[in-house]
Amino acid sequence: MTVTLADVAARAQVSPATVSRVLNGNYPVAASTRERVLRAVDELDYVLNGPASALAAATSDLVGILVDDIADPFFGVMAGAIQSEIGGPGGRAGGERLAVVCNTGGSPDRELTYLTLLQRQRAAAVVLTGGAVEDAAHQAAVAQKLRRLADAGTRVVLCGRPPAEDTPSVALTFDNRGGARELTQHLIGLGHRRLGYIAGPEERTTTRQRLEGHRAALATAGIAQDPGLVVHGRYDRRSGHEATLELLRRDPSLTAVVAANDSVALGACAALRQSGLRIPEDVSVAGFDDLPFSIDAVPSLTTVRLPLAEAGARAGRIATGREEPPPGAIAMVRGELMVRGSSAVPRG
Amino acid sequence: MTVTLADVAARAQVSPATVSRVLNGNYPVAASTRERVLRAVDELDYVLNGPASALAAATSDLVGILVDDIADPFFGVMAGAIQSEIGGPGGRAGGERLAVVCNTGGSPDRELTYLTLLQRQRAAAVVLTGGAVEDAAHQAAVAQKLRRLADAGTRVVLCGRPPAEDTPSVALTFDNRGGARELTQHLIGLGHRRLGYIAGPEERTTTRQRLEGHRAALATAGIAQDPGLVVHGRYDRRSGHEATLELLRRDPSLTAVVAANDSVALGACAALRQSGLRIPEDVSVAGFDDLPFSIDAVPSLTTVRLPLAEAGARAGRIATGREEPPPGAIAMVRGELMVRGSSAVPRG
DNA sequence: CTGTTAGCGCGTTCAC
């Protein structure tokens, strides 16, 4: 039925071992022999049997990328960068890696399931993106899985996620706290004193870190923390819309809304406008991430730029062993404050 | 080192075959035996070796999902739906499928590469999403790959893509033409006569079909086609922004802009506003797809709703054999015109 | 219902 390595060997008049060597390019093979083999491969339209080769070699060329929400550009941009860095130079039968993204939908169970599936496939590497769920039991379960994965030779890279304790993984973590702090400082510097904050889902590292940064800035400026000015929601536009209406209900006098991310900020803008408020004249708005759409929103969004694509690319290279891990296996990726049209001095 | 099926068998005092049967659940096994085996699995923290099982069974549990742009919600929504329909009910060691998305970035070469990689893995199924590139050579190459895949027992499903000739695949194709036609008819019905059209990249089925629908509506209404009123671009927001400025330059008197999709439409809105034009008072705008953000854009976007999630879910079920393919292996998925705030009667 | 026996297709020692 399907053509095997032995078929290629027969056609090229060599032994199966030689064909294997040519395909993997790990052993010296005479140029003429190699050519004959490659010709046979083409003529027979031969495709290596991945499972068989993974079984024999005890390692596969599959790389898994776990994301929370595939429909969110935050993850899309990172995943795309990781994948393009991993998918080899494109060539013939041997060599390529299969970089593959798995959508957990933010569910801890699915995260664990995917990790098991990847472990089952003897994945060459696994990249976990985005914040982690802050549940002790779940974190322990993930840490254990990652340890097993690492033991089996799978490279583990964290991209945009805080380092997991006791896990032999490389972590590229985002400075959410510092970025958020700087952002709120900017608004305070403009003169804002009543700032609403729309946080992400509770129990997530990203949510907590950004909120901490925000609060630190308020504290430093001596501004009292009003718990009523913090609303939790999801990381999407609709959530930002709803949360903003809620914030306005609680305090119609607020002059700025800081959102957990850019999507949320866009929802906030829509809600403010529908409430008859102008941006930034009446209310300033700020986001986080600096996703592609943020710069040409109307008005363009003040936010913190996270180098998602760069971090993803680096994670991809580390995952494939083409770049040395940072010292201590941890690197802090900093954000950059982008001041744009959506923030200004408060009214009155 | 790593624990194997034989270890589990020894611990549970049964033969390896029995363990295999328990894990796969395809054969009758006594309840007591099953329990003993499962306990041993847990105690040993055993994880099935995917490659070995794929090799022996001549089929794997991997399902590939090809998308053009992972950062675009159009694909994100479909991919998410497909994946959630494929990733089994979540359970123990056996049973699960690894649904995995591959980002081609719109590159024909990468599409082919991923297909080969999936073929190498002996994927159980492959789902191709979105429009196809209209290049004869590339289409032939893809068709051949799909044929080989199908020959090897891989189920091939097309979601949002026109059927490939001579390929034993199931196609869920979107009625881009009909939707676009209806949309433009709506604008014409409002009184618009000078409509700008921002098309997607050339040489793509989706682009062509939507443009055809638009033109058909114009022709039916007896409106002359002005080639200058059609601009091609990418399927993203920035492109819509640029294209709109170009359209305004070519004809400042246009009263409506029809965009290739919602992201492009949003870019168009931004450009119009920056040009001092109000929506819809001065210029109406329409999109396509009805992505989640479109309803709470300001103003909310008139568009054609494509049931992306439903189609994806169905594709996922067909790919896993849990739903019968439609008669003739082809189903046309229709869009629904959503008239919202961004379209109105033209000025003056 | 369960155990035994063969391979699945390839990578990798060894010899030559």
Place this chain on the structure above:
DNA sequence: GTGAACGCGCTAACAG
């Protein structure tokens, strides 16, 4: 530089 032989871990017939 090349071939022969073995085994990776599992599933799929067969028996019983």
